[in-house]
Amino acid sequence: QKEVEQNSGPLSVPEGAIASLNCTYSDRGSQSFFWYRQYSGKSPELIMFIYSNGDKEDGRFTAQLNKASQYVSLLIRDSQPSDSATYLCAPSGANNLFFGTGTRLTVIP
């Protein structure tokens, strides 16, 4: 059973702050790690993915991966109210993705 653990939240941060979203996974064979954002009532959409240990930056978003610790995180800098959503962590298996239940983020204006 491949498990993906995320703090369900809600995580509340003030506008302009850094939001830190964390994810741990059980499958050591996972090679790629995807972060999806899902607005209420909408479908998941990809924010970014990472496959190498370390940091990967894309605009206000930074993904961090530590395969030895089986840990992946997403940092959102200068958080905006429009970032309020559920963030899903998805490590890859051999042929598909395994989604966590997500962390609900609320950015307070």
Add this chain to the structure above:
Amino acid sequence: DAGVIQSPRHEVTEMGQEVTLRCKPISGHNSLFWYRQTMMRGLELLIYFNNNVPIDDSGMPEDRFSAKMPNASFSTLKIQPSEPRDSAVYFCASSLGLAGVQETQYFGPGTRLLVL
């Protein structure tokens, strides 16, 4: 690019009825995925296809669920007979290849199913 298309967007049915959900993947994509999302269990993979062939259906909850992909541009997920516990949002997603090789999955808008 029209994205992944799903129909219907909403479905309300009575217990025991047959339900058919439809999906048209993005043109040129070779993999198609069916997911179910509930508050309690999150996003669960039900089945996925590659080049129209089912690769893994281990997520299909029971024999009441079946999925087909007769061609590269169409897939169906059928529930017969439906039960109230099947109420959920069903998403279809497609990708160029297999997600294990860093392929992004693009999700359709989902079908909200309510079984009374």
